[in-house]
Amino acid sequence: MARDLQDAMKWNIFLQLLTHIPALSGPDHLASSDLASNNAKVLEKFVEKVVFAKHREDAMDKLREYDTGGILISFDELKRNPELRRKLAKEFVRVHNDLLTLEAKKRMEDAVDKAIAAAEKIAERKTPYFDEFGKRKFKPVFESPEDIYKIPELVEFLKLVEEVVPKNILKEPLSKPLAKGKVVRPKKTVEEAVGDLSLEAQKLLGILNGLKFGNYSNVAVQNAIKSLKLEVERLSENPVENLELVGLYCLVIRALEKGDFEKAEGLLKGLSGR
Incomplete structure (x- = not known):
């Protein structure tokens, strides 16, 4: 646990960001629980104070077989101390070793x-x-997926992520918003239709990544759903040619409405060839 709410918030955001590197580099079947378990091993090295937690029933449910919980060093201390930052980087590489590229390490x-x-x-x-x-x-930091590009420090981190994950993983850059504009598609062959489906899946993955960086805030998710519904209306102008794409967008919209973010991610990764 962290010292206070603000400290916990910073630690949480920091780990979410850093975990995108092994998450994007690992196999498609990699579970978020496995990543969380690895991160817990990292944090064990940064516990400043051990506290007795057996008197709290809810704490016992979470700690299970453990009798103690830990208070992390402050986030500001991590920021100020280069030795601590080097130690954290080393531990992160150690526990996620099989999921990282050589460049990431x-x-x-x-x-x-x-x-x-x-x-x-x-x-x-x-x-x-x-x-x-x-x-x-x-209040949510990101009202829409595009808002992540308004924070220069976040863009710089995303550029680094692009450079250290496997080269064939990212079909669209993380550090730049997707290009907007209506695309007029001619009549397609079956091969072209499958290719379009794969490209659209890659674009939708980019939107989903934006939502993930925003911790799936309700406002951002609702804005994404609204945007996707508008795209369905546009595609429906040529329903015969765009039948597969309309179906894909509707599936993603339904998953977002139900909060099935991992299901949507799995579907899109499968279609995009991840």
């Missing part, structure tokens, strides 16, 4: 530094407010 210290800078900027933009029940909440 070489540049992990740089990845840690850039992820720290990006996490700080994202946390700064999380504005607290109180809902009608007096509960403290935070």
Whole structure:
């Protein structure tokens, strides 16, 4: 656990960002629980204080066979101390070793530094407010997937991710928004239709990655659904030629509406050849 809410927020964002490297580099069947388990092993090395947690029933449910929990060093201390940052990079490579490219292993210290800078900027933009029940909440940082490109530190981190993951993984750049504009498609052969389906799946994966970076905030998801529905309307102008694409978009929209983000990601990876 972290010292306070702000510290926990920074640690959480930082780990989410850094974990994109093994997540994008590993096999398609890699479970998010496996990544989380690896990250827990990293954090074990950065516990500043051990606390007794057996008196809390909810803590016991989470800790299971363990009797203790730990308080992490402060995020600011990690940011200030280059030795700690090097240690974290080394531990991250150790636990995710089989999931990382050689380039990722070489540049992990740089990845840690850039992820720290990006996490700080994202946390700064999380504005607290109180809902009608007096509960403290935070406004979403990203109102739409395109908003991630408004944070230079995040863009710099995404550029590094592009450079260290396997070259055949990313069909579209992470550090740049997808090109907009209506595309007029001529009548397609079966091979061309399959190719279009693969390309659209790659583009939709880019949108899903944007939502993931925003921790799937409700506002961003709803904006994405609205945008995808508009695209379905456009494609429906030529329903015969675009039947497969309309079906793909509808499946993704349905998954987003139900919150089945991993299901949508699995579907799109399969169609894009990941």
